[in-house]
Amino acid sequence: MIGQDVAFSKVTVILRRVPLEAARVIALQMTKSRIRSMEVSLVTGDALDIIRTLNDEFGDALSIGAGTVRTAEDARGAIGAGSSFLLSPVGFSQEIIDVAKEAGVISVPSGFSPTEIATMFDMGADIVKVFPASRLGPAYLKDLAAPLGPLPLMVVGGINAQNVQDYFDAGASYAGIGSGCFKPEDIASLNGAGIARSLAELEKKVRW
Template identity: 50%
Template sequence: MLEKASNFPKVTVILRGYTYDQCRCVVRQLIGSKLNAVEVAMNTPGAAETIAKLVQEFGSEVHIGAGTVTTAERARTASAAGAEFMLSPINFTEEIFEIAREAGAITVPAAFTPTEVMKMFDMGADIVKIFPAACATPRFFSDIQAPLDRMPLMAVGGVNGNNVQEYFDAGAEFAGIGSGIFDKEDIRALNESALAEQIKAFENRVRW
């Protein structure tokens, strides 16, 4: 658990509902930046094909994974596409864990209570995603780790460039951020220069 988590990027960019070309445009801008992980949500049309193409072209430079892995079927599809990691807004089942383990993928199921967090780690999670983090608040991360010790937790849901450091300061090791980094219209318009500026602006808000 800790070994995989220690090598995982601090921030993961969440892409949901975008075409392959739009995703590719974002990933191109991430090369060489501190934002070097992307998850493509599995409820995006053509998600598996997008993941596979991104892995083939950028897999050596950017970590490419699958988000919204809520079923074993989605886990198998993500595995076949070459996803390096799998995230979900809910708990993983044993079957999903097994599929991910066989694929060598890092597992990031979600939880919202201390009991759910420990259950996911006990079942083999590498990182546990607290979702929605904005409802839990940054304090949740420090409060839960006081009695349960340090754990690799990821803040997702309502996290953006203005508040992400609060989560890190409270004990979150990772964050997943979608619209909190980029202007959606710039992604849709393939506006590379604007996306590059937004990456730099975000990087400057975080103590890496």
């Protein structure tokens, strides 16, 4: 129902073109944190294999889903690989939302304007991703809530440890933060300790 948050992690780490071995190190460290949701973007060449592998290894502790889902074929492939949620930088067709509902996975299409956001909810989306959120700023969420009431919105795009709580304070229910929250050298060298430190710093910035 619109206005009620669904069972979804408050913070999702978004991986785009991150190789499997690095994704595995990140996932392992996430199991020791309060950040328990990972999106693997389908722009990653072997995204479905990565999603499948991460679900096999960490699915009991983490929610692993697919990003940049744009077609019903994308949705079915991601669900077949074990995705528990589907995100996109654009709106979903009714077919994609129906595919998600039939499979029991969470649908998170994007919207930018009030009309786009409301349309996605009217079509049955569980959460709507406000993207790119940083172009609008936290106050935009308050502007939306004034006429539409509280909505299960996820902010993505320019969200980081420094500003994420500002968006939660303004009414966001969820946030997606890219792999830029980690030091590139930690990802490249598979430095689990460094990745754990970055996750801990992010956790400190969020009021859970």
